[in-house]
Amino acid sequence: MASISILKGREKQIYQKGSQDFDMSCDKKSLAGSISQRACVFCGSRVVLYPIADALHLIHGPIGCASYTWDIRGSLSSGPQLHRMSFSTDLQERDIIFGGEKKLTNALDTLIDQYKPKAAFVYATCIVGLIGDDIDAICKKMSEEKGIPVLPVHSEGFKGTKKDGYKAACDAMANIVGTGSIKDISPLSINIMGEFNIAGEAWVIRDYYERMGLEVVSVFTGDGRVENIKRSHGAALNVVQCSGSMLHLAQHMQEKYGIPYIRVSYFGIEDMSKALYDVAEHFQDIDPEVLPRTQALVREEVKKIHPVLKQYKKKLHGKKAAIYVGGAFKAFSMIKALRTLGMDVVLAGSQTGTKEDYQVLKDMCDDGTVIVDDANPVELSKYSIEKKVSLFVGGVKERPMAFKLGIGFCDHNHERKLSLAGYSGMINFAREVYASVTSPVWQFAPQRNQ
Amino acid sequence: MLMRHTPKEIPERKALTVNPAKTCQPIGAMYASLGIHGCLPHSHGSQGCYAYHRSCLTRHYKEPVLAATSSFTEGASVFGGQANLLQAINNIFTVYDPAVIAVHTTCLSETIGDDIPQIFAKAENEGKIPDGKYVLHANTPSYVGTHVTGFANMTKAMVDYFATANGHKEKCVNLIPGWVEPSDMKEIKRIAFEMGVKSILFPDTENVLNGPQTGKFTMYPKGGVTIDQLKKTGSSRGTIALGRLASGPAAKALDAKCKVPCEILDLPIGLKATDRFVDALRKMAGVTVPDSLNLERGQMLDIITDMQAYLYHKKVALVGDPDQLEALTEFLIDIDMLPVHIITGTRDKKFEQRIQELTADLPCKVNVKSGYGADMFHFHQLIKNEPVDLMFGNTYVKYISRDEDIPFIRFGFPIMDRIGHSYFPTVGYQGGMRLLEKILDALMDRQDRDSSEIEFDLVM
Numbered sequence: 001m002a003s004i005s006i007l008k009g010r011e012k013q014i015y016q017k018g019s020q021d022f023d024m025s026c027d028k029k030s031l032a033g034s035i036s037q038r039a040c041v042f043c044g045s046r047v048v049l050y051p052i053a054d055a056l057h058l059i060h061g062p063i064g065c066a067s068y069t070w071d072i073r074g075s076l077s078s079g080p081q082l083h084r085m086s087f088s089t090d091l092q093e094r095d096i097i098f099g100g101e102k103k104l105t106n107a108l109d110t111l112i113d114q115y116k117p118k119a120a121f122v123y124a125t126c127i128v129g130l131i132g133d134d135i136d137a138i139c140k141k142m143s144e145e146k147g148i149p150v151l152p153v154h155s156e157g158f159k160g161t162k163k164d165g166y167k168a169a170c171d172a173m174a175n176i177v178g179t180g181s182i183k184d185i186s187p188l189s190i191n192i193m194g195e196f197n198i199a200g201e202a203w204v205i206r207d208y209y210e211r212m213g214l215e216v217v218s219v220f221t222g223d224g225r226v227e228n229i230k231r232s233h234g235a236a237l238n239v240v241q242c243s244g245s246m247l248h249l250a251q252h253m254q255e256k257y258g259i260p261y262i263r264v265s266y267f268g269i270e271d272m273s274k275a276l277y278d279v280a281e282h283f284q285d286i287d288p289e290v291l292p293r294t295q296a297l298v299r300e301e302v303k304k305i306h307p308v309l310k311q312y313k314k315k316l317h318g319k320k321a322a323i324y325v326g327g328a329f330k331a332f333s334m335i336k337a338l339r340t341l342g343m344d345v346v347l348a349g350s351q352t353g354t355k356e357d358y359q360v361l362k363d364m365c366d367d368g369t370v371i372v373d374d375a376n377p378v379e380l381s382k383y384s385i386e387k388k389v390s391l392f393v394g395g396v397k398e399r400p401m402a403f404k405l406g407i408g409f410c411d412h413n414h415e416r417k418l419s420l421a422g423y424s425g426m427i428n429f430a431r432e433v434y435a436s437v438t439s440p441v442w443q444f445a446p447q448r449n450q
Numbered sequence: 451m452l453m454r455h456t457p458k459e460i461p462e463r464k465a466l467t468v469n470p471a472k473t474c475q476p477i478g479a480m481y482a483s484l485g486i487h488g489c490l491p492h493s494h495g496s497q498g499c500y501a502y503h504r505s506c507l508t509r510h511y512k513e514p515v516l517a518a519t520s521s522f523t524e525g526a527s528v529f530g531g532q533a534n535l536l537q538a539i540n541n542i543f544t545v546y547d548p549a550v551i552a553v554h555t556t557c558l559s560e561t562i563g564d565d566i567p568q569i570f571a572k573a574e575n576e577g578k579i580p581d582g583k584y585v586l587h588a589n590t591p592s593y594v595g596t597h598v599t600g601f602a603n604m605t606k607a608m609v610d611y612f613a614t615a616n617g618h619k620e621k622c623v624n625l626i627p628g629w630v631e632p633s634d635m636k637e638i639k640r641i642a643f644e645m646g647v648k649s650i651l652f653p654d655t656e657n658v659l660n661g662p663q664t665g666k667f668t669m670y671p672k673g674g675v676t677i678d679q680l681k682k683t684g685s686s687r688g689t690i691a692l693g694r695l696a697s698g699p700a701a702k703a704l705d706a707k708c709k710v711p712c713e714i715l716d717l718p719i720g721l722k723a724t725d726r727f728v729d730a731l732r733k734m735a736g737v738t739v740p741d742s743l744n745l746e747r748g749q750m751l752d753i754i755t756d757m758q759a760y761l762y763h764k765k766v767a768l769v770g771d772p773d774q775l776e777a778l779t780e781f782l783i784d785i786d787m788l789p790v791h792i793i794t795g796t797r798d799k800k801f802e803q804r805i806q807e808l809t810a811d812l813p814c815k816v817n818v819k820s821g822y823g824a825d826m827f828h829f830h831q832l833i834k835n836e837p838v839d840l841m842f843g844n845t846y847v848k849y850i851s852r853d854e855d856i857p858f859i860r861f862g863f864p865i866m867d868r869i870g871h872s873y874f875p876t877v878g879y880q881g882g883m884r885l886l887e888k889i890l891d892a893l894m895d896r897q898d899r900d901s902s903e904i905e906f907d908l909v910m
Contacts (some may be wrong), residue, residue, distance in 0.1 A: 009543070030497060030521045032534040033541030040498020062557050062592035063467060063795075064474030068502035070846070085455055089820070090467035091593050096561060106465035115455060126558045127494055127593065127827075130527060156494040158522045158558060377514060378546070381667035394507050400514045407666045446665030 006379065010034070013374060015358075018367035022409050024358040025374040026174055029161065033374040037324070038351045038398050040157035042125055043069070044165020047414075048245050049121050049153065049198050050173065052224035053077035056117035058087045060104050060135060061125030065157075066090070073414050075197045076224050089323065104141070107190060112146045118226035119149040121172060124306060129156030149226070162326070163244060163352050166362050170249035173220070173229060177253060180227060180334035182234025188290070189215040190285055191235045191259075193250055194242030195266070197222025203420035205266055207299075208422065212286065212294050220246055233257040237282050239275070244327040244352055251284060265329060266421040267429075268337030269305075273298045301423035309340065312430040319437055322384050323389040324349045324398055325405065325412055328357030334412065335364055335391055341430055346387040349375050375399050390437045405443030408436030453853045454476030456827060469826035469846065471769050472795025477503040478600025478629065479554035480517055480695075483652025485635075486608065487674030488549030490542055491517040494535055494564065495556030495817040496527075499592075508845075509630075510864040511659040511872055514639050514808050517541050518551075518772045520541060522558055526885055531564045532572070539585065553587040554604060560591035566840060569679035586611040590691065591855035596796040597863070598695050598771050600608055600631045605700040608652055612677060615708035620872045622686040623734050624710065625651045626700050628693025628717050628773050629863070630877060632660040632673075637875035638692070638718070639727065647735040650686065652700075682714045684708035688734040690907035692877075693717045695798060718877045719885070720781025721750060727878075746879035753886050756784050760893055760910075765814075765836075767791035769829045769843040771800040773819065778861070779808050781882070787889075791832040792817055797821025826850070837846065840892055857892040 005252035006014065010166060012025035030036035046069045047108045059066040066088030077083065089095075089103045104122070112152045120142070136445065139289050143150040151172040155165050190209060195202045202222030209216055217235040218228035237251045238261035250261035262282065264275035319375035321343045323334045328350040335345045348361055349372030361371055381401055384392060395413030402409040410432050412420065418428040453899075476493060480503045483491035493500035500519040507515040518541075521536040535553070542551055553566055566587040574687070575577055588603040595603075596761070605626060623644060627635045637654040642649040657673030680706035683689070683704060689712040690700035701712035718727040732739055754761070766782055766789045767777050771803045775792055782789045789812075794806050801820045801864070809816040816834050826843075840849055841858045845866045865871050875881035894910055901907070 008544070029523055030519070031537070031541060032521045033518050033538030033545075034521065035518050035546070036497060036514055036521070038497055040496050041499050043501065052585035062474055062498065062763070063470050063472060063596070064476070064502065064557075064592045066467070067470050067473035068506055070469070082455060085827075088470065089465060090470070091596050092822075093591070096557075096593050110463065110466060114457075124525075126498075126556075127561060130558065130561050155500040158527045159524055161497075192745070210710050279714040363722045377516060377667065378669065385667075395503075396508055397514075399513055400508060401667055404514060404661075404663060404665075405667055406663065418880075445663060 013372065014379065015362070015371045016372065017362060017365050017369045021420065022362055024362070024371065026358055027354055030374055035378065036352070036374055037376065038374060040062040041162065041165040041168065042155040042157045042160050044162035044245070045123060045153045045155035045169040046165070047196070048166055048169035048221060050083055051075035051077070052226065052229070054080040054225050055083065055085060056111055056115060056120040058089070058107060058120060059125065060089045060100060060128050060425055062127060063088055063090045063425070065123075071194065074199060074416070075222055076200050084238065087111060090233050092137060092311060096127060096131055099131060099133055099149060100128065101138060101284065104133065104135065104138050108142045108150065112142065113228055114151055119146065119151065119176060119225045121151050121153050123153045123155050126157040129159065130347070144325055149179070150332070151175055153213045160223045161352065166248060167248045168247040170246065170252065170432065173249060173369070174252050176226065176230050177249075178230075178233045178257065180230025182231050185217060185231070185234035185248070186215040187236055187286055188213060189235045190237045190239050190279065191218045191220060191232045192216055192222075193220040193240040194246035195219055195222045199416055199419040201266070201419045201425065204419055204422040204424060208297060210371070211297050212290055212376060214275065214279070214283070214290070220249065233259065235259060236278065237262065239279055241265055242327060243329055255420045256261070265328075267330065267331040267333035267425070269302060269340055269423065269426055270336045271333045272300070272422055272426070274370060295427050298374060303429050305423050305447050308427055310444060312434045313340070313342040315434060315438060319343050319390040320346045320379070322347035322387070322389045324372070324380055324392070325392045326351050326395070327363060328353035330412065332364060337426065339431060343391065345369060346389060347380070347383045348371070381405055391433055406442055408433070408439065408442070410436060451891070453830060453849050456830045457835065458831065460828070460831050463823055463853070468821070468823050470795055471793055471825050471829065472508075472596040474555050474592035475595050475603065476507060476556055476592060478597035478602070479552070479628070481507060481591045481605035481655070482601045482604035482653045483552035483554070484515070484658050485655040485674055486550055486680070487676045488670040489674065490546055490548035490669075492519070492538060492542065492551050492553045493517055493556060494520045494531055494553050494559045494566070495527030496522040496558055500557045506864055509657070509866040512669065512869065513661060515815065518546070518560070527558060527562060530561050530562055532569050535564070535566070535569045536573055536576070536578060543580055543583055548670060549587065550584040552604065553585065554590045555587070557589070557592040560589060560879070562717055584611070585767045585873065590725065593722050598629060598796045602696045602699045602847045605653060605697065606703050606851055608680050609683065609700050609703040610723060611709060612670045612680035612682050613704055613708050615684040618685065620682065620685045621735070622648045622650060622682065622732065624683045624686045624689035624704065625649050626689065626691040626697035627651060628691075628696040629771060630717065630870050631855070631875070632658065633875045634877040634881065637814050637881055641743065641878050642731060643729070645731055645735070645737050646740070647737060649733055650683055651675065652680060652683065684710060688709055688712065690715060690727065690730050695772050695796065695803060703908070716777040716780070719774065719777035720882055721747070721784055722780055723777045724882060726876050740859065743879065750879045752881045753883060757785065757890055757897070760890060761785050761787055761837050762838060764893060765790050765838040767829065767833055767838040767841045769793040769826065769847065772796050772798045774862055776801065776804050776808070779805055781885070783808060783812065785886070788814055790810055790814055790819045791829065792816065792834060793829045793832070794820045795824055800840045845887045857896050859888050859892055863894060
């Protein structure tokens with residue numbers, strides 16, 4: 001492929017290990033005119049809060065924001081399905097001129113009476129920030145009238161990046177944390193944070209912790225319930241995956257309620273086991289039996305999947321992979337998980353990594369690996385071809401790009417249909433990677449024939 | 451019951467849309483822009499809008515959908531987006547090198563009042579638009595109209611920016627296909643070709659959003675109408691616009707600007723609408739209808755004749771876009787089915803009037819609603835009150851289909867869980883045959899599933 005130009009001002013967001021001094025630029029807004037794969041503040045808030053299944057999610061703005069996020073995340077609920085409905089004030093031109101406050105009040109009034117939700121989240125979109133509707137006052141008033149928490153989520157799209165949306169979501173939830181009874185909560189208890197139950201992953205993880213003898217007070221926010229969030233301050237430890245989305249709330253709970261937190265990842269054998277051991281270690285003083293129970297669990301689970309993984313590893317050994325995901329933390333886990341399968345990662349990047357994240361990424365990677373921040377499809381395709389990758393791990397917008405190039409693909413975002421977390425998830429991941437990389441279709445793909 | 455939150459009673463709703471049967475203008479503009487060859491759509495607003503539009507189109511077409519964004523932040527939202535757009539135009543032409551940039555606005559840039567033509571003029575003066583390269587724009591505030599309006603506005607912008615009359619009329623006919631699939635655009639071109647009519651189709655997403663596996667990543671796939679062709683539309687002998695809402699404005703603009711007479715027809719879905727399209731082409735180009743098309747028509751008619759018994763008075767509910775629903779309603783009535791609930795989220799008085807005319811002689815009550823309050827929630831309520839045998843709509847209808855146990859044909863936008871729509875047409879006689887196959891498959895699969903062992907039959 002002919003060399004491509006890189007957007008001026010982006011040169012430092014691409015780094016090839018071993019070729020130059022490491023001075024990665026990141027954590028900055030995308031340039032105007034870029035084909036960034038990123039989204040907005042609203043998107044961040046919406047994906048974090050969406051899985052709370054017994055809450056009302058009302059989007060205050062023109063219809064698009066509600067349409068595009070209608071049941072798009074794949075977070076499963078074991079009970080209520082209210083979160084899968086799409087509610088919008090559907091602002092029209094006259095509302096932009098005269099304000100949408102009356103409409104918002106009416107909508108909340110109707111919906112809360114009709115559905116009796118445990119809480120309501122009101123998302124402010126771009127335009128609401130601009131016309132200045134006082135959603136805080138409306139939420140406060142409705143909250144008093146209806147006797148449930150009605151929480152404003154300040155997620156005006158232009159106010160920053162997806163990360164700022166995560167923070168807005170955490171701020172909204174922080175208002176209900178601490179409002180429930182914490183009587184009867186075990187001293188051996190945790191909150192699972194940053195786990196959204198895509199394809200039922202929270203259930204897998206929850207099962208592990210329960211087998212270790214721990215009580216899970218609340219999952220933020222997979223298969224989420226308002227009641228559990230209210231009493232989550234009774235947990236002894238916050239276990240944070242997807243730190244980008246949840247660290248803010250964990251820090252808040254540490255400051256306000258003195259709950260310590262640890263960061264974990266559930267992808268790949270290595271990180272999954274480390275997560276369980278780290279949690280076990282935390283409770284060692286209260287119950288020395290937690291660690292042996294955890295060891296037994298890990299042994300049992302690894303034993304189950306090890307022979308199967310070995311088979312896949314034989315077939316995948318030496319194949320090259322590219323990773324482009326939202327959060328950098330996930331990229332770390334992916335690198336380890338792909339190494340378990342015998343694969344080499346030659347391109348790794350994220351939409352929202354920090355300087356520290358990229359330092360870790362650099363230290364993990366082999367020489368020659370390309371590291372990218374906030375990349376676009378042109379760059380991603382260029383390096384995928386140059387590096388001769390057989391697998392691309394990404395999300396919805398990367399999938400067709402990889403397929404056009406004749407490269408296998410694994411969705412590690414909203415559209416995964418199989419649980420990829422935990423030990424059982426590792427098998428699913430291996431199977432999916434194997435199926436895609438070795439698909440007979442590639443024998444017909446022009447790129448592979450060259 | 452995923453939709454257990456839908457009650458049977460239909461209460462008055464004032465301030466609320468639940469499960470929308472529409473989406474916003476910019477995505478329609480983006481889809482239309484992708485039908486220009488070498489075009490990079492550009493969203494003038496914050497990043498989220500364009501990310502959602504790209505994701506949604508990607509899920510529907512399973513193709514890479516590229517577009518750029520002005521990346522608005524708080525600063526741009528307060529001081530205006532001029533600096534962002536100027537920088538974007540410069541960056542895009544320097545790095546991504548498209549033939550044309552199609553800018554559409556969002557609710558944000560519209561409300562702060564960015565004047566796009568003025569910004570274009572400034573870009574031109576500052577030498578940011580290279581020679582032989584183009585820009586165009588459409589105003590698409592999300593709080594006005596819907597995705598259909600956005601498509602119409604961008605298609606009209608193609609005329610406003612490029613169409614020129616060169617003084618004499620060429621033997622060419624302009625075809626504006628409306629919001630249809632790439633496969634439908636191909637079929638419309640094929641019909642014209644079969645008739646020996648030289649045509650310019652715009653926008654044209656064939657080979658852009660149903661492209662082949664090439665082993666390469668191409669920013670600008672082979673398809674799309676070229677700027678040269680768009681310029682020539684002003685010298686064509688006439689325009690046939692398919693779909694009043696999506697194509698009408700462009701056709702009228704072409705008439706006003708270049709005196710190219712136009713005929714605004716229904717989308718050629720079904721027998722009568724396709725007949726009208728073929729006839730309009732025949733008259734406008736002064737040709738005769740070839741045997742090959744008559745043969746296709748006869749085959750379609752033959753299927754309807756053979757299968758009458760299975761179609762007779764089956765009740766159908768439809769939700770989608772006005773242009774599609776008007777044609778589809780007429781077709782369903784012609785094959786003796788009963789469309790009883792017809793819903794579109796796009797507000798359009800003429801739509802309701804037209805549907806009432808089409809359904810006036812049906813032996814049953816027909817519910818038709820457009821605009822505010824016409825959403826999937828209302829659609830579901832109507833079905834709960836009066837069940838149907840079959841439904842047409844986008845992917846979201848699958849929830850209702852599952853809850854109410856009613857067969858459902860995916861039709862419209864978006865379809866995120868099936869393929870075929872971008873490869874096989876539903877317009878023209880060929881498309882009509884495919885629709886018939888889908889309808890009969892749905893009804894007869896259902897009959898097979900529901901029949902007792904005693905009734906179960908080999909030949910149907």
